[in-house]
Each structure stands twice: as C-alpha cells, then as structure tokens.
Amino acid sequence: MNRARKVGAVGAxxxxxxxxxxxxxxxxxxxxxxxxxxxxxxxxxxxxQGRAYTVVRNYELWGHGPQARQAExxxxxxxxxxxxxxxxxxxxxxxGRGASVVRRLLEGEVESSASNGASEISxxxxxxxxxxxxxxxxxxxxxxxVEPRRQERNLLRGRVWVDASTYRLVxxxxxxxxNPSWWVKATHVTINFAERDGRSLPVASTMAxxxxxxxxxxxxxxxxxxxxxxxxxxxxxxxRGSGRWGLRRPVPAVxxxxxx
Numbered sequence: 574m575n576r577a578r579k580v581g582a583v584g585a586x587x588x589x590x591x592x593x594x595x596x597x598x599x600x601x602x603x604x605x606x607x608x609x610x611x612x613x614x615x616x617x618x619x620x621x622q623g624r625a626y627t628v629v630r631n632y633e634l635w636g637h638g639p640q641a642r643q644a645e646x647x648x649x650x651x652x653x654x655x656x657x658x659x660x661x662x663x664x665x666x667x668x669g670r671g672a673s674v675v676r677r678l679l680e681g682e683v684e685s686s687a688s689n690g691a692s693e694i695s696x697x698x699x700x701x702x703x704x705x706x707x708x709x710x711x712x713x714x715x716x717x718x719v720e721p722r723r724q725e726r727n728l729l730r731g732r733v734w735v736d737a738s739t740y741r742l743v744x745x746x747x748x749x750x751x752n753p754s755w756w757v758k759a760t761h762v763t764i765n766f767a768e769r770d771g772r773s774l775p776v777a778s779t780m781a782x783x784x785x786x787x788x789x790x791x792x793x794x795x796x797x798x799x800x801x802x803x804x805x806x807x808x809x810x811x812x813r814g815s816g817r818w819g820l821r822r823p824v825p826a827v828x829x830x831x832x833x
Contacts, residue, residue: 647664
C-alpha cells in the first residue's frame, strides 16, 4: 500500500467516531417508545385480569429533633376490580396530625383509582425519554425520564424504573408537577413496586417534604400484609362490606397512647 493510500485508510479510521456521532440516533427514541408501549400493555393486561385484594400498610410520620417520630398509623386498603378502592384506619399512635395526613393521602388514592387512568404512567399523562439501564434490587431495569403533560399533583416529574424482562413497574421517583399545598415548599416522592398475584403494586413509599414554619418532615409507609381474593369483574357489584366479595367490614379505629 503506497503512502497516499495508507494516509487515506488511517484518516478514514480516525473519522469513524465522528461519523458515528454525526449520525442521527433514533435508537434511544425507539427504545423509549417500545418500552412505554410494552409497559402500558402489561399494566392494562394485568388490570383486566386483576383480583380483589386487601393490603395492610404501616405509615410513619417523622419530623426532626430528639423525638423525630411523631405518629404511626396502621391502615387497611381494599380494592375491588376494576377501579374501586376504600380504606380504614385500624390504629393510630402519637400526634393526631399523622392520621389526618394519612387520611388525606388515602382519600386522594381512592379518587385517583376511580379517575379513569388520569394518573396512569402512560403517554396520555407523560412524555418519556430513555436514559439507560440500571440494576435495582437485583433486577435489570430500563430507566425513563418522565415529564408530566399537565400540572397536577398526582403526576410526578422524575424517573421510572421498568423491569427489562417483564415490563412491570419497579420504582417511580420524582417531584409532584404541582405542589399539594402552599404549606409545602418542596416534596420528593419515591414509590417502590413488587409483583402481587401477577401484577405490579406499590409496596413501600417515602415522601420527604419541607413544610413552611415546621421544617423538614418525612412520611413513609410499607406493606405489612397482602391478601388476594378471587373476584369477578362486574358492573353491578354490591357496596363494599356486603360480603359478596368476601371483603372484611371496616374495623373501628383504635387510638393508642402517644409515642414514647
């Protein structure tokens, strides 16, 4: 090979990275689109095959200072397909403000469940951008940046982790598109999911908030128990507690002494 050809060959090799970088990169956009399509298809398929269930959660409200834990609230959440949720406060300890906060959150969850997909993680409510893969709790996940299409408090601006093999939700993390209250200056929410009866459900959450006049607060909850119940999807379902679905009737709240 003469000198001119050798220089030309070396130059072509050196130019390869620049040529690659100069090419349009549809793969990332394609990845985001295909991941979201599969994720939404799995969510809707699982919802269509969903069972009634009862889950018990333990909530804890933390402030700052020597006695950081201010309240503990035990709750039960009942779900009847396709979109009916209800809840009961089973036990509360400590500050009454904790139970009040938890009650408002659960009322919002009940409302969101019946909102016909208004908070669903789909292209209807979010714009998505692919950011790569991460290993989370031993699961290989596709990670997407999510941007709400509307300024609503039930939508989060942040990231979502999707299982790379099942396309089920693993984690959602971010800030509400709209602050829930003037009293809250900043909020960061993390929701962890796990598979229950063949569908992805929230099993733990952390909400960190900077509250005006009161400073930083942390609200956490985790699943204590889960009980799935076979139930047909029916439009003429009897009211909750009638016994048809086998769900337990509300349990009166028990107020315990303040936390020590």
